[in-house]
Amino acid sequence: MANSTAKSKYFETSDGARLHYLEAGSGPPLVMIPGWSQTAEQYKFQIEALSDRWRCIAIDMRGHGESDKVNYGYRIQRLSQDVREFLVGLDLENVALLGHSLGCGVLWGYWDLYQSDRLSKLILVDQAPCMTLNPEWDEKTIEAAGAQSDAAKVMDCANLFRHADAEAASADMLNNMFTTNMPEAQRAWIIERNLLFPREHAATLIYNNQVMDWRDVIPRINIPTLVFSGKASTVPWKSQVWVHEQIANSELVLFEENEGGSHFMFIEGKEKFNQALAKFLAS
Secondary structure, X not given: OOOOOOEEEEEEOOOOOEEEEEEEOOOOEEEEEOOOOOOHHHHHHHHHHHOOOOEEEEEOOOOOOOOOOOOOOOOHHHHHHHHHHHXXXXXXXXXEEEEEOHHHHHHHHHHHHHOOOOEEEEEEEXXXXXXEOOOOOOHHHHHHHOOOEOHHHHXXXXXXXXXXXXHHHHHHHHHOOOOOOOOHHHHHHHHHHXXXXXXXXXXXXXXXXXXXXXXXXXXXXXXXXXXXXXXXXXXXXXHHHHHHHHOOOEEEEEEOHHHOOOOOHHHHOHHHHHHXXXXXXXO
């Protein structure tokens, strides 16, 4: 599934983590951040479709994919700093920064720390603003946040990846994130790439991601933003409508289930996704 047109390169962070990334094309930069435990390779369809017009870069976050499996730094704010150091190190300006799932958290963390510095546009792909619900919230608040777990369930989820059957638990979780039309070969590929991230670090990072609350950050975003959501995704789609409504200069693209509207719509519904993304980048 690797993209033969993309070159594998490496970048070292200030704390000594060597990050692998894929790069292809030239032009305005599009930098893509994968979700929890996912890899740069999963953006192969975007690289193939867009690298004739844009400089497409997809990063393996620390511990993920082909990046160094360091024993530290598996928190959103460190990943956001990694992205910042990467953009500065490669002297990238006017970047369109895309994040999927937890990658949206990395983008929101970047905005919280650095605002729009070096950025021109944001692309947010299917991440709840706050995954852990407060039992005192009303239904409207829960719906907007996209919260689905209480504190105990969040801890239980993290602990799934600390036990001997962590790989099976990972496969079960991922299989709930596809539509029934996802080809078996692509399912297997996504799961296989997911497991390149050591499970003990995966547990640390998924817990950190699930307890973050970005609802005060999202309304402060003031650059053009594209929000993607799937009606059949595990992320409640109405929370993505809320994200869109909070960002003044934003657009929302919704996928129906028969369009590949799962959590991985950029793979299952790649044609629609790439068309909407290209239009947004060119605007």
